[in-house]
Amino acid sequence: MVEEDKNDGGGGAMTRAEDWRAWKKACAADLCPAETAASLRRFGAVRFAGCVRRAGYASLTTRDPWHLVETYSQVNRTRAGKRYKDWLFARTEGMVGDWAACVEGGVSLLMRSAVREFLRCEHAPLFMVSLDQPIGNGSFSLADLLPEPADRRGDVEDGEIETLAARMADTMALSLSRTDLVLLWARTHGISFADPKVAKMTRQGKTMLYARFQEVVESVSRTLREELPREDAGVMRDLLMKTVMQLGVMARTKLFSGKPALSLL
Amino acid sequence: MNPTPIEHHRRHLAEWLAERALDHQLAEPPVPSTSAPPLRYDGAQSAPRPGGIHLARPSGPAWGPVYVLVLEIAESGVLVVPFGRYATPAVPGEWHSGIDAAPLRVLCGWNSRAVAAARLLPGAVKRVGVKALAEHRLLCEAVGAGVPPAAHLAERLGPPLVHPADPRYAYLDEERERLDDHFPVVREQDDSATPSRWLLAAEGRPRYGSGHGL
Numbered sequence: 001m002v003e004e005d006k007n008d009g010g011g012g013a014m015t016r017a018e019d020w021r022a023w024k025k026a027c028a029a030d031l032c033p034a035e036t037a038a039s040l041r042r043f044g045a046v047r048f049a050g051c052v053r054r055a056g057y058a059s060l061t062t063r064d065p066w067h068l069v070e071t072y073s074q075v076n077r078t079r080a081g082k083r084y085k086d087w088l089f090a091r092t093e094g095m096v097g098d099w100a101a102c103v104e105g106g107v108s109l110l111m112r113s114a115v116r117e118f119l120r121c122e123h124a125p126l127f128m129v130s131l132d133q134p135i136g137n138g139s140f141s142l143a144d145l146l147p148e149p150a151d152r153r154g155d156v157e158d159g160e161i162e163t164l165a166a167r168m169a170d171t172m173a174l175s176l177s178r179t180d181l182v183l184l185w186a187r188t189h190g191i192s193f194a195d196p197k198v199a200k201m202t203r204q205g206k207t208m209l210y211a212r213f214q215e216v217v218e219s220v221s222r223t224l225r226e227e228l229p230r231e232d233a234g235v236m237r238d239l240l241m242k243t244v245m246q247l248g249v250m251a252r253t254k255l256f257s258g259k260p261a262l263s264l265l
Numbered sequence: 266m267n268p269t270p271i272e273h274h275r276r277h278l279a280e281w282l283a284e285r286a287l288d289h290q291l292a293e294p295p296v297p298s299t300s301a302p303p304l305r306y307d308g309a310q311s312a313p314r315p316g317g318i319h320l321a322r323p324s325g326p327a328w329g330p331v332y333v334l335v336l337e338i339a340e341s342g343v344l345v346v347p348f349g350r351y352a353t354p355a356v357p358g359e360w361h362s363g364i365d366a367a368p369l370r371v372l373c374g375w376n377s378r379a380v381a382a383a384r385l386l387p388g389a390v391k392r393v394g395v396k397a398l399a400e401h402r403l404l405c406e407a408v409g410a411g412v413p414p415a416a417h418l419a420e421r422l423g424p425p426l427v428h429p430a431d432p433r434y435a436y437l438d439e440e441r442e443r444l445d446d447h448f449p450v451v452r453e454q455d456d457s458a459t460p461s462r463w464l465l466a467a468e469g470r471p472r473y474g475s476g477h478g479l
Contacts, residue, residue, distance in 0.1 A: 055290045075318070075332075075366040075390045083320055083390045084368075087330045090386060091323035109329040112291045113350070117367050120284055120352060129279040136286065136432055145428045146275050187429050190460030190468065194438040210435055217430040244429045 013100035014043045020103045024085045029066050041066045047108050051115040062118065069107065072114035084110070139218050147237045156235050161242055168227065168239075169246035172220060173254075179204065181251035183213045188248025201255075220244060274424035281353040281423075285436065288350070313343050313382055316398045317389035318369065321447040331447050332368055333385070334393065336402055342379035346405055347444055349373045354423030355433050357469025358408045361421040363397060372401060374408035375467035376440055380448040408466050426468045437467050 019036040023029060029037045044066030052060045062068055075081040088110075092102040129135070131143045176184070182201045186193060193209045202209060221240050228236065268276065313319055313335045321331040333345035349371035354360050358375030369391070393401070400418060407414035414422075426433055441463065 050293075051291055054293070055287060072367050073330075075369060080388060080390050081366075083386065083388060084330055086386055086388075087320045087323060091326075093323075095326075105326055106323075106329075108293075112288075112293075113329060113368070116284065116287050116291055117352070119287055129283060131275070135282055138430060138432070140428065140430055142275050142279055142282075145431050146271060146278060146424060147427075148271050187434075190465040190470070192438055192441070192461050192464050193434070194441065195461060206438060214430050241427065241429065 013098050013104055014046065015039050015100050015104060017100045017103075020088075020100060024089065027079075027082070028070055043104065043107070044069055044111070047111040048115060051112055052119075055115070055119060057119070057123075065111070068118060069111050069114045072117055073110050138214055139221070143233075144237055144240075147234060156232075161235065161239050165239055165242035165246050168224060168243050169250060172223060172243070173247060173250050176216070176247070176251075178202075178255075179209075179212060180216050181254055183209060183216060184244065184248045185251035185255055187213065188245050189252065217244060220247070277353050278424040281351060281355050282432070284351050284353065285432070311387050313338070313385055313389070316392050316395070318348075318391045318393065319345075319385040319389055322384055322386055324447045328443055328446060330368065331443065332390070333380075334362075334372060334398075334401060335389075336377070336398070336405060339379055343382050343385070344377065344379050345385075345448075346377040346401065347373050349440070354421070355436060356423045356426045356467045358467035359423045360404050360418075362401070363421075364391075364393070366391075372404070373440065374405040375437075375463050376444050377405055377409070378444070378448060378450070384448055408469070409462075411465060411470050422469070437464065 016039065019032075019039045022032050022036045023040060026032045029040045032040070041064065044064075048062065048065030048068065049058075052058060073082075073084045075083075088103055088106040091106045092099055095102045129142055132141045134141055135145070173181075179202045182198060183193065185191070186195065186198050191198060193213070194206045198209065199205070204212075217240075220243055221236075224236060224239055224243065228239075231239075315335050315337050317335045319333055319335065321333060323330075329350070332348040334348070336344045336346055338344070348362065348369050349355070349359055352367070352370055354371050356375070359371050359373045362369055362372045364370060404414055404418055404421070407418075408422075413419055
């Protein structure tokens with residue numbers, strides 16, 4: 001078993017409390033007693049290996065992972081710029097259990113950010129996303145999320161798209177559940193899915209709601225493409241956004257009509 | 266040839282999405298914690314001043330350090346704007362801070378709030394200059410009001426948020442929760458259907474029906 005595997009998922013601390021106290025007093029591991037510096041470097045190497053493995057880069061190495069976390073975390077080279085050490089120690093207040101393990105937990109959070117930055121800088125191709133490549137688990141691309149303003153019209157007038165969106169929304173609204181209506185209302189009216197009102201109206205958590213809303217918008221998009229298979233992609237993007245907006249307005253009416261006490265914007 | 270504004274936004278959004286995906290890959294499964302959140306707050310600390318950058322007191326085992334910039338000292342508390350976790354502003358309510366240090370690159374004006382001084386760790390980690398502070402105030406006001414800032418400042422803002430199924434909405438909820446955990450907000454019983462001001466500020470629209478995006 002390699003060392004990194006032994007230390008994932010909890011267990012005892014790899015370091016000693018005195019290592020952390022010596023490191024807090026010193027500027028960096030380089031200036032600590034040799035035993036402390038070695039202990040911190042060993043711990044840093046294990047956490048670094050765990051991070052890159054989770055990110056799918058198991059073979060990736062760096063000369064000194066501990067140095068990576070120190071340089072990422074310091075805001076500048078002065079003592080004030082290293083106040084993240086105060087944060088690490090404050091984080092252990094009120095915690096029960098192994099004190100050194102608590103500090104290690106905080107450093108693991110710092111290492112995660114440091115490795116993210118390391119991969120961001122060292123592996124730029126990761127950040128090349130093509131315009132039409134679906135993002136994440138969804139079916140929408142960068143071009144959908146940020147449409148070209150000129151694309152949005154094509155030869156079709158704005159008014160025509162509005163009319164078409166209203167007609168399509170009229171049909172689609174009939175098949176929407178109450179939860180779908182709440183989500184459409186919330187998203188188009190600046191209300192978070194994490195808002196207690198939304199939770200109360202749907203009786204579902206926000207993770208479920210996000211997944212459901214993705215399905216709703218994808219279903220609207222699919223229906224529009226089926227109805228207008230030859231239409232220009234830019235027009236379809238605009239039509240989708242306007243149709244969702246229309247559905248949001250209709251949802252508001254359905255959900256709140258006859259309730260004048262509700263202050264609607 | 267300079268990129269068009271939309272190309273510029275798409276490049277930044279692509280970078281942000283890739284960093285976000287990487288962040289999800291790096292996340293460890295939550296481990297049941299035997300520790301209680303640290304809640305001891307001692308009163309002895311130096312008072313925060315406008316322009317100071319402070320660390321928030323830790324809040325539970327799940328979150329990394331939260332840095333905030335003190336904008337002003339108000340009657341309601343210390344008005345702070347938090348720094349974001351990523352290298353690129355995600356939405357029109359966030360902007361490049363102009364600071365190179367990795368944890369301090371992006372400010373999230375949409376998530377600004379008045380907080381109790383006792384919720385900040387004593388001592389500023391750094392201070393920003395008078396001119397920079399004035400710019401951050403202008404940006405924060407513009408974001409809060411949903412109006413575009415001056416052109417030279419608008420260049421620093423994140424890409425538009427217009428698509429209903431944009432994954433950045435989940436990020437906004439997560440960031441809101443991260444700040445709420447550090448700086449608890451007293452919520453009033455609210456049965457009205459008014460929009461969340463913070464979400465509109467993040468989206469960069471003043472109110473529903475403004476013609477911005479959705």
